[in-house]
Amino acid sequence: MNLHVTQKDVKQIYNQLKSSALKRGIEFDLDLCDLNELSFPITCPILNIPLKYNKGKAQDNSYSIDRRDSSKGYTIDNIVVVRNRAKKLKSDATLREMQLLVEYYSNI
Known part of the structure; x- marks a missing residue:
């Protein structure tokens, strides 16, 4: 099942x-x-976690278009729809940096 996104939203x-x-x-x-x-x-x-369409300023539960690989541009094979919170968590960290964070906090 998908969120209803209008043609105006897509534009x-x-x-x-x-x-x-x-x-x-x-x-x-x-x-x-x-x-x-x-x-x-x-x-x-x-x-x-459920995604929502929020008009105006993006909120944590808003959907966001994210680049899978931040070193690459906006191409159909490099974008994914995620929760804005997930995009903020990812920010500019590499996969290895995220793995190190998980390892560190899992051991304290």
Whole structure:
């Protein structure tokens, strides 16, 4: 099951992603068709917590488009819909850094 995302929402997401890519000088190889075909799940695939569509400022439970690999741009094979909280947790950490954090906090 997926969140209901309107065509207007998709256009807004597209414009935000494109603007962000231009500002940061990273690749942007998406079109509206790509985003229309993107799955907007009702729960976050990472945190398994319900996602919501919140107009205005993003909240922790809002969905967010995240780049799987932050060193790469916005391409259909490098984006995923997750909870905004998951994206903030990931931030700019590498997988190895996240593993080290888990190992450290698991042992204290």
